[in-house]
Amino acid sequence: MSDDAFTPAPDRYDHTPYRRAGRSGLQLPPISLGFWQNFGEDRDPQSLRAIVRRAFDLGVNHFDLANNYGPPPGSAETHLGRILARDFARHRGELVISTKAGYRMWDGPFGDGGSRKYLLDSLDQSLARLGLDHVDVFYHHREDPDTPLEETMGALAQAVRSGRALYAGVSNYSPERTRQAAALLADLGTPLVLHQPSYSMFNRHVEDGLLATVDELGVGVAAFSPLQQGLLTNRYMSGVPQASRAAGSSTSLSERQVTDPDYQKRVRALSEIAHERGQSLAQLALAWVLRNPQVTTALVGASSVRQLEQNIETLQNLAFADEELARIDEHAVDGTGR
Ligand SMILES: NC(=O)c1ccc[n+]([C@@H]2O[C@H](COP(=O)([O-])OP(=O)(O)OC[C@H]3O[C@@H](n4cnc5c(N)ncnc54)[C@H](OP(=O)(O)O)[C@@H]3O)[C@@H](O)[C@H]2O)c1
16 A cells, blocks of 8 residues: 555445444444454554554554554554554544553563553553543553552552543453442442453353443443454365464464364354355454444454454444344354364
8 A cells, every 4th residue: 555645535424334332422433453463563564554554444442452452562552552653643533542451561560460660651651642631541551460450440540530541341250350440430420431352253251240230330341352263254164374373383273173073163164154144254243242242342453454444334233133143153163163
């Protein structure tokens, strides 16, 4: 792609049924773009820029990051920061940029966990990499049993009060911890707006209490890895492609998982159901996650513009018959491919 100026598509808001995050005022696209493993220094910056521009043109105005996304950690935010400066300077108010802190980011006791020191210093570093004066959502990335929850939630509330974040969220929190976090934040006048858990046809733990909890609390859900990192796509049905996540150096998905016979059997059965619906397996997997009213958005990774486009096409068919859901349940078994 040349270094041309970006003129967004005028119809970018015409086809997306934005969804409200819980009982908040924040609306998000049903499918959002995640920056975990596809925006590091091992990627071609022009192709990253093309993915982000195309996403925005298709109504995807929510980008999900964390301090440690890359590789190396921090590089996803740096890449997006460059793209925002070049292409989106006049569109900041149209974008929802999320980031997080909670996993190991730098050496020493303050580069990990849930302390006020870590969260607020990390947020400042994220803003510097992104070239922004605020993010829209700041999450605590995972529970930290060693830090009082009062301190962690106090840091999120401080981030919002100081204007460095507009909304507060938690990720990978249990139902009980979510309830406690929401109560603490409410006392501090900063509602808990989003929870970010993993959720897919092969990873259904949220159905065991978390969805009911967020429903009651009025908290939205940003469901991550809805394609189970590519396992719920046609990517691995006839081998392991060279440029795929399972073939790469990432430790999060291995060749053993994608060649597992039980996984292969289930994925073929689900693919057949998808075919009958006129969808790809990836589209079925996304529609299935979005069938829950509690799920505000599915956070999807894409390594190409084509993948992104296919994923957004999901929005053309989100409806399920009860009989279809029952058939899916036979194969959408928690733990498959792990
Ligand atoms: N809060 C947390 O702890 C946490 C943890 C993990 C992720 N997340 C968030 O969730 C986002 C998504 O996670 P994820 O990347 O694991 O999600 P995913 O959407 O489950 O998997 C993405 C991968 O699936 C493959 N893919 C995507 N669309 C495809 C299509 N149409 N056809 C074939 N293959 C397709 C690509 O694999 P290839 O790369 O092989 O092409 C892509 O990298 C992250 O970027 C991040 O924002 C949050």
